[in-house]
Amino acid sequence: MTDLLADIPADGPAAPPRANGELLFEKPWESQIFGVTMALYAQQVFAWSEFQAALIVAVKRWEDIHPDGAGYRYYERWYEALESLLDSRGVVGVDLVDRRAGEFASRPVGHDHDHDHHH
C-alpha cells in the first residue's frame, strides 16, 4: 500500500480538475441512494459513525484491488457500504437485494427504471 497511485498522471482523467461548479451527482441513482441513506439515518436506522465505518471498509476494499485508482466511483462505494450495513444489521438481506435486482434485470427492454418517478 505504500506509494499508492504513484503513477497517476497529473493531467490525465484522474487528475483533479481545476474548475469549480461540477455536478454533485453524476447519475440519478447516485442522488437517490444518497437521499435514501440520509432518510434511514434520520430515522435512526443506523448511527452516522456506523455508516462511515462501512464506507471506509468499502473504499479500502475497492482500492486494495484497484491500486491504480482508475474507474473509481464514489457512490458505488457508498452503495456498497449501505447494502452491507443494512445486511449486517438485519434490515434488508443481501439475498433479497440479489433477488429483486434479478427481477428488475429481467424486465422488458425499454422499461424506465430511472428514478424520476415514484410508485
Add this chain to the structure above:
Amino acid sequence: MTATPHPHDYPDVALRAEALESLLLEKGLIDPKVVDGLIARYQNDVGPMNGAKVVAKAWTDPEYKARLMANGTEAIKEFGFTGPQGEHIEVIENTPDVHNVVVCTLCSCYPWPVLGLPPSWYKDPAYRARIVREPRKVLSEMGLDLAEDVAIKVWDSSSEVRYFVLPERPANTEGLDEEQLAAIVTRDAMVGVAKVSGP
C-alpha cells in the same frame, strides 16, 4: 458455500440501488417525499455559501473568530448550520507563512453543514493519495502556486474530526461589509486548494 456477492461484481449498481430502495419502501423504512426533500436540501440549501458566511464573520468580528477557533462546531451552530458530518469541525487558519489544505484519505469526510457535499476531485483516489505525498505539486496543478517559504500543512479529516480552512482575508477589502466579503469566499479556498482573491 459461496462468498457474499459485492456490488462491484455487478455491472449495474443502479439496478441494485433501485432494488434496495424498493425493499426499503415495502418495509416502510423510507418515505419517498422525505427522500426527495433530503436530496433537494443537499443540492440546493446546504453548500459553500454557508461556510462563506462563517468566514466573512470571522474576518470582521474578532470575538466570533475567537469562538470559531476555540470550538468550530459550536460557533458554526450560531448560524444554524448543523447536521451530519458537522459534529466535530476544527477550524485551521491560513497565515502568510502557513497554508493549510484538507483531505480525507480514508473515505471522503467533509464538513457538510458549511461546505455541502464534496466535489468529485475531493473524493478522487488521486487527490486523496497525492495531496499527502506532494501537496505543493498538486496545489500548483490546481492553480495555486505557493512561495517556497510558505509551509504547507495537510490535514486528514476523519470520522472524528473534519477540518475547515479559514482563508486569509485578501488585501484591499477593508471597505467591504460582511455580506460582500461572503460573496468572494469560495469553496476551494475553504478546503485549502485556492486562496481568496479580492473583489
